[in-house]
Amino acid sequence: MAYIFVTCCFKKKFFTYEFGEKSMNKGILGRSYNDKNAQKAVVSAWEDLLTNGECKSSAIRAVIKNSWQRCLAQGVDQIIRQPAVADNLEELRQDNGELVSALKSIEDRLSDVLSETDSLIALADSNGMMMEVFGNSKVIESAKYDQIMPGYAWNENTIGTNAIGTAIELKQPVEIHAAEHFCESIKRWSCAAAPVMDPLSGELLGVIDVTTSSEKYSIQNIALAITAAQQLEENIQSRQFVKRMLLVDWYHEVGS
Numbered sequence: 001m002a003y004i005f006v007t008c009c010f011k012k013k014f015f016t017y018e019f020g021e022k023s024m025n026k027g028i029l030g031r032s033y034n035d036k037n038a039q040k041a042v043v044s045a046w047e048d049l050l051t052n053g054e055c056k057s058s059a060i061r062a063v064i065k066n067s068w069q070r071c072l073a074q075g076v077d078q079i080i081r082q083p084a085v086a087d088n089l090e091e092l093r094q095d096n097g098e099l100v101s102a103l104k105s106i107e108d109r110l111s112d113v114l115s116e117t118d119s120l121i122a123l124a125d126s127n128g129m130m131m132e133v134f135g136n137s138k139v140i141e142s143a144k145y146d147q148i149m150p151g152y153a154w155n156e157n158t159i160g161t162n163a164i165g166t167a168i169e170l171k172q173p174v175e176i177h178a179a180e181h182f183c184e185s186i187k188r189w190s191c192a193a194a195p196v197m198d199p200l201s202g203e204l205l206g207v208i209d210v211t212t213s214s215e216k217y218s219i220q221n222i223a224l225a226i227t228a229a230q231q232l233e234e235n236i237q238s239r240q241f242v243k244r245m246l247l248v249d250w251y252h253e254v255g256s
Contacts, residue, residue: 042179050078063170064180067161070169071182076160078183084153086129092151093132096125099196099206102235103132110228111135119212119221121228122148124164126204128155139212146186148211159183163193163225164207171195171204173229175222178214190214192222194229199237208232 038059045057046068053072055065071078086092093100103123110121111134120135120143130150133140143149156165160182167174173194181187193209208228210221 039177039179046179046182061180063166063174064161064176067156067166067169068182070156071160074157076157076182078160079185084129084158086151086153089131089151092125092129096131096206098236098239099123099125099232100131102232102239103208105235106228106231107134109231110224113224117212117218118216119210119218120148122154122164122209122211123206124154124168124209125206126168128153128158128165128168128207130154130164131206142213143189143211146189148189154209156182159186162186163191163211164209167193167195167207167209168204171197173222173226177217188214190217190221192225194222194225196229196232196236199233200240205236 041057041059042064045055045060048057049055049068049072055068100123114121114135118136118139120133120139122130123132124130130148130152133143133149140149148154153159154162154164156162156169159165161176162181162183163174163176166176173192175190175192177190179187181189189211190213191209191211193207195207196205197203198205208225210225210228212218212221
């Protein structure tokens with residue numbers, strides 16, 4: 001068995017993703033294992049969780065076990081989805097204008113990266129409400145069937161374990177692959193997400209997510225999500241700096 005190691009830097013912390021048999025038991029936040037036998041083990045552990053209320057399998061990452069337990073405690077329905085819907089999508093976007101504007105500024109670059117993939121990128125606010133989606137048109141159309149589209153909530157309370165909702169809970173990058181999702185209807189997807197933090201306050205602004213079908217899974221998705229989040233934060237920081245300089249200039253003009 002060959003091993004590949006990919007290291008990404010996030011918030012001055014380095015996350016190393018190991019691709020190989022041993023990665024199943026590593027408990028690394030962003031790393032899943034794309035193997036049929038591993039996925040069968042995940043399905044078996046999920047069924048055991050629903051039957052007995054706990055997951056004892058050593059094949060399941062701690063980040064997934066903990067998320068599944070949160071879903072059980074919150075009463076998330078693993079079969080029937082009742083996603084929350086934004087009352088006013090445009091108002092939601094306006095309330096998160098700084099984050100949405102930052103995404104628009106890098107959308108072309110991200111689209112170039114996605115042009116050769118079967119993926120989409122989604123932007124959600126700090127509550128998991130999806131605001132923007134772009135990428136492969138066929139994937140976007142297929143994703144609409146599962147409400148992977150603007151205006152729908154993707155927090156753990158609503159749709160269980162998923163990259164957006166779990167990244168919000170942990171405030172760290174995370175990857176959720178196929179059977180690791182809590183709700184049955186979205187196990188056909190593989191998603192990787194990274195939180196976007198306010199450069200000044202350190203508060204969570206939202207989450208950037210890369211989603212593809214489980215069959216089209218790529219090891220690059222988690223790195224892309226982390227890189228996109230960093231670019232969003234850098235863009236927001238630049239905008240905040242300009243605003244502060246304008247405020248300082250105004251203060252001096254008023255005081256003179």
